[in-house]
């Protein structure tokens with residue numbers, strides 16, 4: 001991609017046209033110098049729908065798509081990431097891929113190897129880093145504004161993925177709420193605090209009745225405790241967090257951060273009002289993420305999410321799954337992944353070691 | 357007949373709150389026998405404020421044959437005070453935690469049982485409107501079978517004897533585990549079977565200021581498994597800084613097969629900022645049904661029936677606390693009941 005500049009139209013090929021592909025394609029629409037050129041999905045009707053919205057070509061095969069674009073954007077169920085990363089890398093295309101990088105560490109390693117060999121960037125969509133509230137939380141902690149962090153809560157709950165996302169309920173494929181959903185917070189935790197020493201977990205998994213729920217406790221040798229609530233058993237999507245430190249406290253609840261509510265009189269049940277809450281942003285986090293990826297592909301910026309970090313998030317999520325499955329403490333050794341020094345630096349002073 | 361109440365210590369100022377509640381009960385409901393405190397000056401001061409007498413000896417006060425005694429001494433003294441009441445044939449309402457060890461809690465339960473006097477643990481949360489409504493809705497199956505939930509009982513390091521483990525028995529885990537453990541046992545009608553605890557020591561500025569050279573737990577996240585398989589977490593940390601809008605919270609989020617409940621027990625509040633408060637401050641206007649736990653104590657004594665919140669409830673909560681400390685030491689989950 002060297003030499004390509006912003007005035008060139010970068011042609012994006014979307015592999016997978018499901019739910020998250022919708023967020024990606026909406027983002028491309030707003031990014032100058034980029035065009036969603038082609039879409040391929042095993043379900044042609046889905047490809048057709050997104051392609052029509054963006055004037056893109058529907059491809060009959062992955063190979064056809066890879067031959068017609070400059071960048072591959074993989075929005076497939078997790079187990080299919082590797083095969084498609086390999087194909088894109090072999091075609092010499094930079095790869096954008098949804099999180100989690102792979103369902104296994106072997107998949108992650110193979111994906112990283114393929115992209116390293118092909119000398120193409122591998123950009124994994126840990127989009128929470130681009131949510132302003134989560135990057136602000138990181139800034140506050142790293143800037144020392146709450147002193148030494150002590151107890152951190154991260155809550156990410158969603159309703160059961162519906163019939164359209166049936167693959168989510170195949171645990172082997174998705175890894176359930178811990179692997180697929182909590183991984184967002186696990187990545188944030190690694191990005192902000194580095195690698196924990198151990199994880200403990202409790203959960204309730206009942207895929208037959210489309211229920212999955214988990215409580216995770218992460219501990220660092222410095223004494224930091226992080227607690228994650230992850231759910232596919234709620235009534236809707238919600239996030240909240242709290243970080244308490246030696247010198248302060250910061251808290252956030254998505255349900256309180258609603259700056260606009262428009263109620264339509266008479267539109268609700270029984271003639272009452274119907275409230276439509278909104279939290280508008282000039283730029284969606286998905287757009288901010290993809291703009292960054294495009295700048296990396298154009299070699300205007302260094303990648304803020306490295307493949308090694310995406311691998312480490314998978315590693316931590318797997319440790320959490322093990323902890324929940326066996327109801328035991330799982331200790332984490334040193335990372336075999338390639339977490340770069342830059343994200344390991346900590347401005348935060350860490351607390352005293354555990355006295356026992 | 358009015359119910360005669362003695363107060364054993366005002367080390368915990370909840371005694372003052374309950375005494376005030378008793379004073380607002382219909383005339384003739386309650387009569388104060390007097391106050392004894394290891395700190396005689398405090399006994400005198402409180403006696404003056406509440407219009408009763410201070411006693412220099414606990415036995416002299418108990419010899420006046422009150423029907424019941426409210427124990428608000430330092431945690432480690434609960435046992436001795438309760439045993440004295442049992443011996444004198446006086447019913448007990450003891451501030452939480454019931455005791456600082458399972459052995460002490462058991463001794464208190466047994467002594468009161470043998471003496472035939474009621475023993476209550478002061479778990480007032482059960483009497484707040486939102487908790488009562490939540491229980492009603494769980495019992496009616498509104499959220500289906502409860503799979504688990506996340507709870508918090510955050511607090512602010514209270515200072516004074518709370519910061520001295522020789523008197524308190526421990527820090528945040530001792531102080532702020534028991535309310536929620538009791539609420540969950542009551543809401544679910546089940547017992548806990550396993551505890552894992554991540555505990556932090558001297559993590560917060562207020563603790564560091566209060567403890568001097570001592571080491572005290574002030575951060576804790578407990579993972580709790582209940583009979584039947586429901587899973588819960590509980591943050592009992594003293595993590596509210598002075599600058600925060602209030603002392604702490606009591607929150608319960610329950611996830612069921614048919615619904616989700618989120619309870620914030622003290623959310624009925626105003627937010628006030630003034631030159632008096634310096635910061636944004638909460639003014640809670642939640643109320644308690646039938647004079648709350650104090651009312652329940654009086655009714656228990658008057659009606660001569662077992663209390664709805666018992667010494668055994670206090671014992672069970674104490675067990676979870678002890679298991680939590682053990683778990684933190686081992687770095688492993690610990691099974692209940694403790695062996």
Ligand SMILES: NC(=O)c1ccc[n+]([C@@H]2O[C@H](COP(=O)([O-])OP(=O)(O)OC[C@H]3O[C@@H](n4cnc5c(N)ncnc54)[C@H](O)[C@@H]3O)[C@@H](O)[C@H]2O)c1
Nearest residue numbers: 016017018019020041042043046075076077078098099165
């Ligand atoms: N970043 C986020 O916030 C976020 C949110 C949701 C999902 N995701 C991730 O995005 C990925 C996709 O999730 P989704 O919710 O869009 O799933 P989805 O089920 O909505 O869409 C997947 C699409 O892939 C197609 N497909 C499935 N198998 C295929 C194959 N072998 N070859 C070609 N097409 C195939 C399906 O027809 C479907 O259109 C997952 O890895 C998921 O974890 C990320």
